[in-house]
Structures are given as C-alpha cells and as structure tokens.
Amino acid sequence: MSLKVIVAKPGLDGHDRQAKIIARTLKDHGYDVVYTGIRQTPSQIAQTALQESADVVILNCLSGAHMELFPETARRVRELGLAPLIIGTGVIPDDDAEELVKMGIDIVFGPGTSPLRVIEAIKTWEQSRI
C-alpha cells in the first residue's frame, strides 16, 4: 500500500506552485497525495490528517507566518492522537528551521531544496519506522 501524504498550506498565503510541485513529485514517486488547497487553518489540516489516516503531513508556507502556523498545526495534529511525519517547507530561514525542529516539526526544508530531498526524507523515516 502506498503511503498517504497530505500537502497543506496553512494561513493566508495564496501562492501554491511550490506545494503543487511537491505534490506532483510525490505522485510520480508512487505516493498517494491529498492536497488541501490554500488558506487552511491548523484545525482543518489536523482533521484532514485524521480522516485520511495520513502517514506524512507536509506543510508549505511562503508568507513568513511559519513560526506561528507550523507548531500550532503540529500541536493540533498530535493532540488528536496522530503520529505522522511532519515536514515543514517554504521560505524558511536557517535559524527558524532549527527553532521549528525544537517546536515539534520533524524536518524543515528551506528555499532551493529539490523536491527529491523530501522523498528521501520520507524514505529514511519509513525505514526507521519498521
């Protein structure tokens, strides 16, 4: 069975080309991808992860609001008793990335990352899970 991945855009940022490229790359590598679309609240994303039994949740934010939205989304997802791999992506400075990992985001990828690295990260996580 393919892993199920949610690609979600929390907050008011309306630019979703990056999220779509990530979604398509995942599809091309055999993953089942649910894309939520733009302007999602943390609780919408959490309920989506629950209803879809997501193995992985990928958050994408280009607006700079990641320090508020990513940890809040991760908190709500885990509050529901779910334990997916949570990946943060978008325009995220290195300092923020370190901070986000401390705040409960499993892996953070900043600007210029190849979507293939997201795939690698998921594969590594999958192997460690078995």
Add this chain to the structure above:
Amino acid sequence: MGTIEDLINGLKAGSQWHLARAINIIEKDGPESELLLSRIYGEVEKFSPLIGITGFGGAGKSSLVGVVAEYLLDRGKKVGVLAVDPTSPRSGGSILGDRIRLQHLFPNENLFFRSYANKGAFGGLSPVLMESVRLLEFAGFDYIFLETVGIGQSEVDISSFADVVVLVLSPGLGDEIQFLKGGIMELADVFVMNKMDMPNANISLAALEAYARLLDEPPPIIPTSALLKENVVGVVEAIERVYTHKAESGVLDKVRQSRREVLYVSWVEKMLKEVIAEQYRPDEVPYRAAADLVKKIRRCLREAESH
C-alpha cells in the same frame, strides 16, 4: 492502539478517529482486517441512503457533492463522502484532489471525507471502498456519498451498489448521440446538468431533455450550478424522491441484498489476482494458459469439497 472491541464501540459512538482507524485497518489488509470485518458483519445491519455520484472528469462531481453536503449539514445531518481518484499508471501514486472542493466546510464534527486511489479498479469500486460504506453506515451517517473516478461511459458497478445513482453532466460534453450510447446513461436515476452558469448551457440542457423524452421512464433532469449554489435544493429533492420511490417499490432491498455478492466477487478478484499472475508462463498461448488454470482451480475445488 486499542482492541477491536474499542474500535467497535468508538464506531458505534460515531467517533471520526475510530472510523478513520477502521478504514485504515481494512486498507492495510493485515490480520486485524479480517477480525474487524467479521465483527462488523456479526452486528445487525444498518443502512444509510447511499448516493453514487458519477460523470465525466471535470463535470463538477466534487463541487456538486460539496454544495449538497453543505445544504444537508446546515439542516443538522451527518454526511459522509468517499471519493475515488485515479492511480497513476506510471508510478502507482496519485493526486487525490476531490477533497479540495469541500475543504472549506471543515472543521466539522458532522462531515467525514475520505479519499481513495482506484489502484487499477478502473470504473469499478474497490472492495476497501465498499467495506468503508458499511463502516460509515455502522457509525450512523444520515447520508453517504460515493464519488467515482470520472471515466464516464462504462461505470456500471456503481448502480449495483448505490441506492441512488446521480449522473453529473455539464454543457458541451456531448450531443444527443452521446446520450443515446449504452452505459451509465441507462443506469442513472437522476441527471444533473451542472454549470448552468456557462454560456449556451440551455442548448445542452435541451439536448438532454430531448433524449430523456425517448425513454419509457425518464429520470428527473435537474439543472444546477454548483459554483453559484443554484438549485441545490432541486438535487436534494430529486434524490429524496427517487430514494423514497425505490424504498416503497422494494428495489432498495434488492440492491442492498446484492451488495454482499458484489463484495464477495470483488474480494475474490483482488485476492486471486496476485496468485494468478504468479502462474503465468510467457511461452504459452494466453487463452490456453487461462483455460488450463481455470481447469486446475475447478479440480482443486472439487477435491476440497469431496473431503
């Protein structure tokens, strides 16, 4: 996490967490799956109106389900939506994009949406999807919508499983000749002409009405616009009318009785597929190889029965 008993109790209480978990167990197809299904089938059967939504890709199936679900949620109903999208024939992955049309309705305790990849079950319904319907019925949903992958002309399985089949059409997708062809046009209970906000939509509506006049029992034709939320009530009322009519005439009982058989055949196909593929010999004539295999299976069955 938890036992099958916890899962059953959670399902009965209508917990979304337990529902998602139960579907996940059946998807994974491990030993827990058989336990759970045996337990579910041991319970008294419960039925919810099951509405199949079918139609060409891009006709607006998901958007229509979105506005209909919103209408029902506003009236205090519990709504479940199961939606199928195609698996990539190249990678085996998928983009499950139906959910996006309803996402604005969340968070919502009365709405459950689950996306499925068709995994090669072209046009038809996978057994996992069909068992999910039973789980939702068990969890007490007032309405269940089953949205098929948008292939169009050959989706006949849905009519042997759903209580009411709604065919979503949109302007410009075909003239009267398309409507005359065999297939889903003959099996739908309700025709919805969506996107009536588009220019010249009335011409397509007229063509559909002309086609319907040739039928002995023409299904209701509902013009609507999911985009503008126009005539959503017309769709809901048409579904209700067909449902009541089928319930009173006994058709509904027959459809529901046949679900078990549809599921049995569907599971057999899924489980046997791998075994059969293993038996393949590339140097044999395909017809011959298939006939030999079936002969072998029949012999095994006879021997098993005589013991």
